Amino acid sequence: MLSALTLILSCQLAGELVTRFLGLPVPGPVAGMVLLFGLLAIKGSVPEDVGSVADSLLRHLALLFVPAGVGVMAHMGLLGQDWLPISVALVGSTLATIAVTALVMNRLARPAPEGNAESENG
Amino acid sequence: MADINEVWVYLSASPLLFLTLTLAAFQAGSWIYDRSGQQPFLNPVLTAVIAVVALLTLSGTSYETYFEGAQFVHFLLGPATVALAIPLYRQFDRVRRSALALVTSLLCGSLTAIGTAVGLGWLLGASRETLLSLAPKSVTAPVAMGITEQLGGLPSLTAVLVILTGILGAVLGPPLLSLIGVKDWRARGLALGTASHGIGTARALQAGELAGAFSGLAMGLNALATAILLPVLWRLFF
Numbered sequence: 001m002l003s004a005l006t007l008i009l010s011c012q013l014a015g016e017l018v019t020r021f022l023g024l025p026v027p028g029p030v031a032g033m034v035l036l037f038g039l040l041a042i043k044g045s046v047p048e049d050v051g052s053v054a055d056s057l058l059r060h061l062a063l064l065f066v067p068a069g070v071g072v073m074a075h076m077g078l079l080g081q082d083w084l085p086i087s088v089a090l091v092g093s094t095l096a097t098i099a100v101t102a103l104v105m106n107r108l109a110r111p112a113p114e115g116n117a118e119s120e121n122g
Numbered sequence: 123m124a125d126i127n128e129v130w131v132y133l134s135a136s137p138l139l140f141l142t143l144t145l146a147a148f149q150a151g152s153w154i155y156d157r158s159g160q161q162p163f164l165n166p167v168l169t170a171v172i173a174v175v176a177l178l179t180l181s182g183t184s185y186e187t188y189f190e191g192a193q194f195v196h197f198l199l200g201p202a203t204v205a206l207a208i209p210l211y212r213q214f215d216r217v218r219r220s221a222l223a224l225v226t227s228l229l230c231g232s233l234t235a236i237g238t239a240v241g242l243g244w245l246l247g248a249s250r251e252t253l254l255s256l257a258p259k260s261v262t263a264p265v266a267m268g269i270t271e272q273l274g275g276l277p278s279l280t281a282v283l284v285i286l287t288g289i290l291g292a293v294l295g296p297p298l299l300s301l302i303g304v305k306d307w308r309a310r311g312l313a314l315g316t317a318s319h320g321i322g323t324a325r326a327l328q329a330g331e332l333a334g335a336f337s338g339l340a341m342g343l344n345a346l347a348t349a350i351l352l353p354v355l356w357r358l359f360f
Contacts, residue, residue: 005201008201008204008205009201009204011204011207012200012201012203012204025265025268025345025346025349025350026265026342026345026346026349027203027262027264027265027345028200029199029200029201029203029204030203030265030342030345032203032204033203033204033206033207033210033338033342034342035204035207036204036205036207036208037207037210037211040208040211041211041214046211046212050208051208053205054207054208054209055208057198057201057202057205058205058206058209058327058334059327060148061202061320061323061327062148062166062167062321062324062328063144063145063148063166063167063170064195064196064198064202064324065167065285065288065321065324066144066147066167066170066171066192066195067144067188067189067192067193067195067196068196068199068263068281068285069167069168069170069171069285070175070178070185071185071189071281071282072171072281072282072285072286073172073175074178074185075278075281078276078278078279078282079279079282082243082248082249082252084246085242085244085245085246086243086252086256086283088242088243088246089238089242089243089246089248090239090256090259090283090287090290091290091294092238092242093234093235093238093239093242093256093259093260093287094260094291094294094295094317094318095294095298096234096235097231097234097235097238097260097313097317098291098294098295098298098313098314098316099298099302099313100230100231100234101227101228101230101231101234101309101312101313101316101340102299102302102304102309102310102312102313103302103304104223104230104231105224105227105306105308105309105312105313106306106309108220108222108223108227109220109223109224109227109306109308109309110219110220110223
């Protein structure tokens, strides 16, 4: 458990360093994700403790956005005079992006061969 | 017995109170969400944020004070993002088999996100600075703020718009996807990650690892695509 956490934090740290030094347009943790993926691919499997630490972090991923979300409410004043175009653009663009991405993928991707048992509320 | 004011002064100066408040608000939000039969509009992030904001406002607490406690939760976003490598690795066979479809859909989604955000904002008369702050709204916050700053928008406004977009996507996305008849978990995950970055990915993961893997990948790739495409597009049109 401790070694798994150390591995994940080390990947994040390495990701931060790489993106800073090379000036890459992705955040450090995303580079860290690529790095960890590479390590797993080299190893050929997910070590059990890494898997369980990752699963418990991701099980509550939504919780981790609460502090940033509270920040939004504290800065709502920034929306200012443009609040109407901003609201319309946010709602319209979010819906359009989801619909376009999903419909193109639905059309292009070959049907999934398996009936994997996922819950019905996605 | 100690004066209630003294207790409050002591507690509000330590991270314990607001850390606990953040967890409790989210737990309560999750409980309400489950009890309601998982109504999309009762998304736990949304209810938790509203509850915390209400309590902070009522108690006259500043966001900075709150964040001293909440930062411990916020910090875990980094390691959690790294941990998205695990579902991605476990589902990689399926990702690889649909790689071309995935990249094509992602680019269509990325261009739609930029085009419709700027287009709608422009039609309704938003200022140039607002348009620049809106353009990268579907991208994960640190990248979106970097892009906005580089082009001359307002990074702080972008941060707000990014989170709002995330919540909107997590709330409206799943019912919209069901409405337009998309049942494929790969397509659903990809769409949520492209439009609504990490908050969309958190929502996709709740539906299962397959949707979560595609969503996490879409979040990373859209950050890259937007960082490259947006500056070029902006110079082309403005």
